[in-house]
Structures are given as structure tokens and as C-alpha cells.
Amino acid sequence: xxxxxxxxxxxxxxxxxxxxxxxxxxxxxxxxxxxxxxxxxxxxxxxxxxxxxxxxxxxxxxxxxxxxxxxxxxxxxxxxxxxxxxxxxxxxxxxxxxxxxxxxxxxxxxxxxxxxxxxxxxxxxxxxxxxxxxxxxxxxxxxxxxxxxxxxxxxxxxxxxxxxxxxxxxxxxxxxxxxxxxxxxxxxxxxxxxxxxxxxxxxxxxxxxxxx
Numbered sequence: 001x002x003x004x005x006x007x008x009x010x011x012x013x014x015x016x017x018x019x020x021x022x023x024x025x026x027x028x029x030x031x032x033x034x035x036x037x038x039x040x041x042x043x044x045x046x047x048x049x050x051x052x053x054x055x056x057x058x059x060x061x062x063x064x065x066x067x068x069x070x071x072x073x074x075x076x077x078x079x080x081x082x083x084x085x086x087x088x089x090x091x092x093x094x095x096x097x098x099x100x101x102x103x104x105x106x107x108x109x110x111x112x113x114x115x116x117x118x119x120x121x122x123x124x125x126x127x128x129x130x131x132x133x134x135x136x137x138x139x140x141x142x143x144x145x146x147x148x149x150x151x152x153x154x155x156x157x158x159x160x161x162x163x164x165x166x167x168x169x170x171x172x173x174x175x176x177x178x179x180x181x182x183x184x185x186x187x188x189x190x191x192x193x194x195x196x197x198x199x200x201x202x203x204x205x206x207x208x209x210x211x212x
Contacts, residue, residue, distance in 0.1 A: 070174075073136075077176045080135035081167035082211060084127060085182045088141060088165050091122040092184065095153070098122075103150025103159025104184060106143045108132055115154035136175025137167045144183060145199055166196035180211070 091111050092104050098115070099122070105111040112121040112128030126132065132139040144162035153159050164183050169176035172194035181197040182188045189197040189208040201208035 074174075074176050077136035077169070078178055078180075081137040081139070081176065081180055082188060084132075084134055084137070084139050085165055085167055085180055085188050087123065088127065088139075089182055089184075089186050092163060095122045096159075099154040100159045101151040101153065103153065103161060104147075104163045105141070105153070106158075106160045106163065108139070108141045110153070110157055111141075113155055113157075133170065136170050138170055139165070139167050141165045164199055168196050169194055 088108075088111070095105050095111055096102055105122070108123065108127055108130045111123040112125065114121045121128070126134055127139060130140065142164055143160040144164045147160040147162040150159035150161050162184055165181065167180040169179065172179075177194060178190045178192055179194050179196045180188055180190050181199075181202060183199070183202060185202075187202070187210050189202050189210050191197050191201075191209075197208045198206075200206050
């Protein structure tokens, strides 16, 4: 027997309530699933073995690279020291002709001082202090042991008839291996032990070794 007409809306309303009360399976969009997967991977981190491998590789690379870098720095410092002695020899020649009346400057500071009416000395400011520290080397200038007093220069400073310059590593073996020395003759001598060649070694027949 069919239900009365007035009961149909009531039954339909009950069915809707039952459907709404039933548990629903939650679904996740594709974007949210990718987000969750990325989050899970991001928290995985590195294992101890992976970290040890990275540390070992870094140590091997450092062991290979650092000695080469030190050698390159020493070579560059030695080249700079040789260049400094050459610059001093050139500066002494200019000083002797223009300011020293044939004599040579006894000190680096003397070479750095300009003559009256000029603003420029005969050597760059980085070599104007006695002694000068430049590129890992100590640069010095002094009268030669065979020198005697010469005429006064343009500033009234007593000159010398001969000079002796040296370039010695600040830290032997670290900033440089060889030491260098020169004089008015212009030749530059070196000593592989890091000690500046003496004037006796630089004299003819003294056994000193010149750079090539």
C-alpha cells in the first residue's frame, strides 16, 4: 500500500539527514599530495655515512690544494723581492745622477726624500722605511763595507760611495725560500737557505750565485 502523500517529504528529509551524518572519506588534491611528499623528503636529512664521506672528500681536496697555493705564494713573493732589489738599483742610479753628485743613498728613507722643488722621491712609498716589509720579505739598504763617505746630496745628507741591499723572507720557508742581495754592480745574488748572500760572496770569485 503506497505511503500517504503527506509522508513523502518527511521520509525524504530523514534520508538527507542520514546521508549528511554518514562519515565521508577525505580526499587530497594532487597539489596537496605533492606538498606532503616534498615536506617528508625535506625532513629526511643526511646520514652519518654521507656526512663522513663529504668530510673525507673535503680533506683530500684541501691536502692537494693547500701545498700548491703555498708554493705559488712563495714564488710570487720571491719574484716581488727580486723586483724590489732591481727597483732599488735603478733608484740609486737616478739618485746618484740627479741628487747625490755621484754618491749613493745610504738608506731607503734617503732615496724616498724628494729634492727641494720636487714632490717625488726616487723610490715608491712602499720601500721608504728602513727596513721595509713588502710581499713577505724584509728589504734593507746600508752602506757597503767597502764604502766611504761621499758628497752631500740635494737635501744636505751625506752620501756613500757604495751600497748593499738585501731581501730576506719574513718567515723562511713560509713567505719565501730564497734570500737575495745586490749592490751597485747591479747583479742580484741568491741563497737557497734563506740567508742573504754576503758582500764577500758577491765579490768576484766569492762563490755567490746570481739569478738567471
